[in-house]
Amino acid sequence: MNGVLVGSVGNGDGVKVSVLRGAAPGESIGSLADLKHPAAASIINNAGKKFLINLLLAKQALIDYTESCATRLCLRINHMIENIKWLGHGSFVIEGPPIIYIDPWRVVKQVFHPDVILISHEHYDHFSVADISKIRGPETRIISNETIAAQLDGVTVLRPWQSITVERASIKAVPAYSLNSLQHPKEAGGLGFVISLNLYDIYYAGDTQIIPEMERIQPDIAILPIDDNGTLTVEQAAQVVRKMRPRWVIPSNWGTTTEGASSMDAKTLQELVRDYAKVIIPEQTR
Numbered sequence: 001m002n003g004v005l006v007g008s009v010g011n012g013d014g015v016k017v018s019v020l021r022g023a024a025p026g027e028s029i030g031s032l033a034d035l036k037h038p039a040a041a042s043i044i045n046n047a048g049k050k051f052l053i054n055l056l057l058a059k060q061a062l063i064d065y066t067e068s069c070a071t072r073l074c075l076r077i078n079h080m081i082e083n084i085k086w087l088g089h090g091s092f093v094i095e096g097p098p099i100i101y102i103d104p105w106r107v108v109k110q111v112f113h114p115d116v117i118l119i120s121h122e123h124y125d126h127f128s129v130a131d132i133s134k135i136r137g138p139e140t141r142i143i144s145n146e147t148i149a150a151q152l153d154g155v156t157v158l159r160p161w162q163s164i165t166v167e168r169a170s171i172k173a174v175p176a177y178s179l180n181s182l183q184h185p186k187e188a189g190g191l192g193f194v195i196s197l198n199l200y201d202i203y204y205a206g207d208t209q210i211i212p213e214m215e216r217i218q219p220d221i222a223i224l225p226i227d228d229n230g231t232l233t234v235e236q237a238a239q240v241v242r243k244m245r246p247r248w249v250i251p252s253n254w255g256t257t258t259e260g261a262s263s264m265d266a267k268t269l270q271e272l273v274r275d276y277a278k279v280i281i282p283e284q285t286r
Helices: 032-036 040-082 129-135 212-216 234-244 263-272
Strands: 004-010 016-021 084-088 091-095 099-102 116-118 141-144 155-157 163-166 169-175 191-197 200-204 221-225 248-252
Touching: 040 084, 084 248, 116 169, 169 212, 212 234, 221 234, 234 248, 234 263, 248 263
Parallel strands: 099 116, 116 141, 141 155, 200 221, 221 248
Antiparallel strands: 004 016, 084 091, 091 099, 163 169, 169 191, 191 200
16 A cells, blocks of 8 residues: 555554555555455445544644744734833833833933934933933943934944844944934934844834935834924825825824924824724823
């Protein structure tokens, strides 16, 4: 006989039929003597039933496992979104671990020091030495560009497309600048960041307009400026979302009385891209 023996069954009366996988069409699944025995047909029938039951059980186990994985994936996504806290204007904290602050401005002192502080550029509403001093600990790593490093001790400099790993997070610097405004010239070296954490890429665009380098960025979560101050307008932010296709979008540079866009602008973005991504309009956390 050809095929691979995968099991055998018997009826307790000395009759045994071997079950093979890969037998040729029409080939016996047991010896001829076995097949001539009156109990053989019953044994073969029972073996087929057992095989079918085991196959169905295996299929259901695979379905259950797949559904479980999908549920865990959904929970991980929601957990990641919930761990991104908006601190007002362009300031955020990602509650990892590691704990990552981005452009802290008008923040309050915290019990736990951040593991990382990211500074995108030198404008006062994104680079505040006083706010950095409030939250900085002895082990906190500050990551920014050369302009910030010249004004603050202990800064790790990243140039565009360079990466650094801090605990479970990979942090990549990306360009952020204005093509049509003197607010954020390219030569100033402004940065955005792509933070890869828990299997998701979070893009903090920094103060930028639409630039060619965005073609290389495909995040799961995009944090985009909407204040049109040498940065994106609401309509341009919507254009970025339609092209970049993140699953989640969080507007930045809004929500203060003196700087940035308004809550109405954030809601307009939400309406413009509702068929492309989910826009999170968070409550401010301090």
